[in-house]
Amino acid sequence: xxxxxxxxxxxxxxxxxxxxxxxxxxxxxxxxxxxxxxxxxxxxxxxxxxxxxxxxxxxxxxxxxxxxxxxxxxxxxxxxxxxxxxxxxxxxxxxxxxxxxxxxxxxxxxxxxxxxxxxxxxxxxxxxxxxxxxxxxxxxxxxxxxxxxxxxxxxxxxxxxxxxxxxxxxxxxxxxxxxxxxxxxxxxxxxxxxxxxxxxxxxxxxxxxxxxxxxxxxxxxxxxxxxxxxxxxxxxxxxxxxxxxxxxxxxxxxxxxxxxxxxxxxxxxxxxxxxxxxxxxxxxxxxxxxxxxxxxxxxxxxxxxxxxxxxxxxxxxxxx
Numbered sequence: 001x002x003x004x005x006x007x008x009x010x011x012x013x014x015x016x017x018x019x020x021x022x023x024x025x026x027x028x029x030x031x032x033x034x035x036x037x038x039x040x041x042x043x044x045x046x047x048x049x050x051x052x053x054x055x056x057x058x059x060x061x062x063x064x065x066x067x068x069x070x071x072x073x074x075x076x077x078x079x080x081x082x083x084x085x086x087x088x089x090x091x092x093x094x095x096x097x098x099x100x101x102x103x104x105x106x107x108x109x110x111x112x113x114x115x116x117x118x119x120x121x122x123x124x125x126x127x128x129x130x131x132x133x134x135x136x137x138x139x140x141x142x143x144x145x146x147x148x149x150x151x152x153x154x155x156x157x158x159x160x161x162x163x164x165x166x167x168x169x170x171x172x173x174x175x176x177x178x179x180x181x182x183x184x185x186x187x188x189x190x191x192x193x194x195x196x197x198x199x200x201x202x203x204x205x206x207x208x209x210x211x212x213x214x215x216x217x218x219x220x221x222x223x224x225x226x227x228x229x230x231x232x233x234x235x236x237x238x239x240x241x242x243x244x245x246x247x248x249x250x251x252x253x254x255x256x257x258x259x260x261x262x263x264x265x266x267x268x269x270x271x272x273x274x275x276x277x278x279x280x281x282x283x284x285x286x287x288x289x290x291x292x293x294x295x296x297x298x299x300x301x302x303x304x305x306x307x308x309x310x311x312x313x314x315x316x317x318x319x320x
Contacts, residue, residue, distance in 0.1 A: 005168070005317035005318045005319055006317065006318055007019060007066075007092075007094060007137050007313075007316045007317060007318065008094065008095075008125065008134075008135040008136060008137035008169070008318070009066070009086070009092045009093060009094050009095075009134075009137060010079055010082045010083045010086055010093045010094070010095050010132075010134040011083060011086050011087065011092070011093075011134070013135070014092065016313040016314070016316060016317040017313065018065070018092070019065050019066040019092060019309070019312060019313050019316065020063070020064070020065020020066060020092075020309065021063055021064050021065050021066070021286075021308045021309055022065065022066045022067075022068065022308060022309065022312035022313070022316070023059070023064060023066070023067045023068065023265055023266065023268070023283050023286055024068050024172075024197070024223065024225060024263045024264070024265040024312050024315075025068060025070055025172060025197075025199050025200075025223055025225040025263075025265040025266075025267055026067055026068060026069060026070065026265060026266065026267065026268045026269075026270075026283055027069060027070065027071045027267070027268065027269045027270065028052060028067075028069050028071065028078070028081070028082060028085065028093070028270050028271070029048055029052070029071065029076050029078070029269065029270060029271040029272065029273050030071045030075055030076055030100075030269050030272065030273060031075060031076045031272065031273025031274035031275065032075065032104060032274060032275075033074045033075070033104060033106050034274070035076065035273045035274020035275070036076075036273065036274070038274040041272070041273070041274050041275055041276060042274075043271065043273070045081075047271075048081075048271040048273075051270065051271040052085065052270040052271045053085065053088065053089065055268075055270050055282050055283055055284065056085055056089040056091050056270070056283075057089050058282075058284050059089075059091060059283050059284055059286075059287075060089050060090050060091050062284060062286075062287040062288075063287070064091060064283075064286070064287070065091070065092060066091065066092040066093075066094060066312075067091050067092065067093050067094070067283065068094045068096075068137070068138060068172070068265075068312075068316070069082060069093055069094065069095055069096065070096050070100070070138065070140045070172055070174075071096070071100070071140075072096060072097070072098050072099040072100045072104065072140040072142075073097065073098065073099055073105070073109065073120075074099065074104050074105060074106050074109070075099075075100050075104055076273045077095065077096075077129075079095050079129045079130065079132040079134045080132055082095055082134075083132065083134060094137035094138060094316065095129060095134060095136050095137065096136055096137070096138045096139060096140040096172070097120070097121045097124035097125060097129070097136035097138075097139055097140070097163075098121060098138075098139040098140035098141050098156065098160055098171075099140060099141065099142065099156055100140060100142045100174050101141075101142030101143060101144040101145070101153065101174055101175075102142070102144045102150050102152035102153040102155075102156055103144035103145055103150075103152075104142075105152065105156070110152055112155075113155070114155050114158050114159045114162070115159075116159075117155065117156060117159035117160075118158075118159040118160075118162040118163050118166075121136075121139055121159060121160060121163035121167075122163045122166050122167055124136045125137075125139075125163065125167040125169050126167055136169070137169060137316060138169055138170055138171070138172055138316065139160045139163055139164055139169060139170070139171045139172070140171075140172055140173075140174070141153070141156050141157050141160045141171060141172075141173050141174070142173055142174025142175060143173070143174065143175045143177055143178055143182075147177055147178065147206070147209070148177075148178050148181075149178045149181045149182065154181065154185060157182055157185045157186070158185050158188075158189060161185060161186050161189035161190075161191040162189060164191055164195055165189065165190065165191055167318070167320070168318040168319045168320035169318055170195045170196065170197065170315050170316060170319075171191075171195060171196045171197070172196075172197045172199055172223070173196065173197065173198050173199050173200075173223075174199060174200065175199065175200045175203075175206055175210075176198035176199060176200060176201045176206070176210045176211075176212065176215060176222065176223070177206045177209050177210055179198055179210070179211055179214070179215050179220070182196075182198070183215075183218055183220065192219065193218055193219035193220040193221075194219055194220070194221060194261075194315075195315075195319070196220050196221060197220075197221040197222070197223045197263055197315060198212075198215050198220050198221065198222055198223060199223035199225050200223065200225060200226055200267070201215075201222050201223060201224055201225075201253075202224040202225070202226055202227070202241070202246050202249055202250060203226045203229070203239045203241065204226075204229070204231075204238075204239045204240050204241030204246075205238065205239045206239075207241065207246075207249065212253055213253065213256060213258070215261075216253075216258040216261040216262075220261070221261050221262070221263060221311075221315060222253065222258065222261055222262055222263070223263050223264070223265065224246075224249070224250045224253070224262065224263070224264045224265075225263065225264060225265035225266065225267050226239065226241075226246075226266070226267045227246065227264060227265065227266045227285060227286070227289075227290045228266045228267075228268070228281045228282075228285035228289065228290070229241065229267070229278065229281060230242065230243045230246075231243075233278065233279075233280055233281065234279070234280065235278075235279065236278075237278050243293075247293055247294075247297065250262075250264065251297055251299075254299075254303070259303060259306060259307075260306075260311070262307060262311065263307065263311050263312060263315065264286075264290065264307050264308070265286070266281070266282075266283060266285045266286055266290065268281060268282050268283035268285070270282070270283065286308075291304060291308075294307075
C-alpha cells in the first residue's frame with residue numbers, strides 16, 4: 001500500500017491515517033443561494049447549532065472520525081462555524097471549495113473564466129477560505145438540473161481539474177450522470193480519474209442513467225452516497241429509492257470487482273437551510289442502518305474497513 005499523505009481539515013492539516021471512519025459526502029447545512037432570506041425556513045445560528053451538535057456528537061460516539069462537508073460556495077458554507085463544531089465534538093470536518101452545480105453559482109462566478117475559477121479554488125486550498133485560516137480539502141463540482149452538463153458546469157469542471165492538479169486535492173461530483181463529458185474534460189486536462197469521486201450513483205432519480213461500472217472501468221471512483229433516502233420514510237424526497245433496491249445495487253457493484261473504486265455515504269444535511277429537509281435521515285444512518293445492513297448481507301469487516309476507512313483516506317490524501 002502506498003504511503004498516505006495529509007488532508008486539510010478546518011482545524012489544520014492532519015495525516016490521512018488519522019481520519020478514521022469517514023462520512024464522505026455530507027452537509028453541515030446546505031441551501032440554495034438566497035435561502036437565508038426565506039422567512040418560512042430561516043433559522044437562527046442557535047437553532048442550527050441545537051440541530052447539528054447532537055448529530056455530530058453521536059457520530060463521534062459511534063466511532064465516526066471525519067465528516068466531509070461538500071457544501072460549496074454560495075450554498076451556506078460557514079467555515080468558522082465548522083471549526084467550532086469540530087472543536088466541540090472531536091469530529092474532523094473537511095470543507096470544500098467549488099460549487100454543488102453551476103446552477104448554484106451566483107452571477108459573479110457564473111460569468112467567470114476557467115482561469116479565474118481555478119485561481120479561486122487554488123487559493124482556498126493553499127491559502128485559506130476567506131479570513132478563516134482554514135484550507136479546503138476537496139473540490140466540489142456538479143451537474144446542474146436537466147441531466148446534462150451546461151457550459152458553466154463544464155467551465156467549473158475544467159477549473160476544478162486544473163486546481164486538483166496544482167494542489168493535489170481530489171474532486172467530488174454531485175451526480176454521476178453525463179459522465180462522458182466530465183471524463184473527457186478530466187482527460188483533456190491530464191487529471192488521473194482516481195482523483196475524482198463520481199457521486200450519487202445510487203440516487204432514485206438518476207441511478208438508471210448512471211454508468212457506474214463504466215466509470216469504474218475508466219479509472220474513476222464511484223460514490224453510493226444517498227443511503228437512507230428511502231421510499232420507506234414517512235415523507236420521502238423525490239430522489240428516494242427502496243432500501244433493498246439500493247443495497248442490492250451497491251452489493252452488485254462490489255461483486256463486479258470494484259471495491260477499490262467504491263465509497264459510500266448518506267448525503268446527510270445536519271441543518272437544512274431554506275427548506276425543510278428530510279426528517280428521519282441523519283449522518284448516523286451510516287452506523288445505525290448502513291453498516292448493519294452490509295454485515296447482514298455477508299460483507300466482512302475487512303471490506304467495511306476498506307469502504308469507510310482505507311478508500312476515503314487514499315482518496316482524500318493530498319497527492320502531488
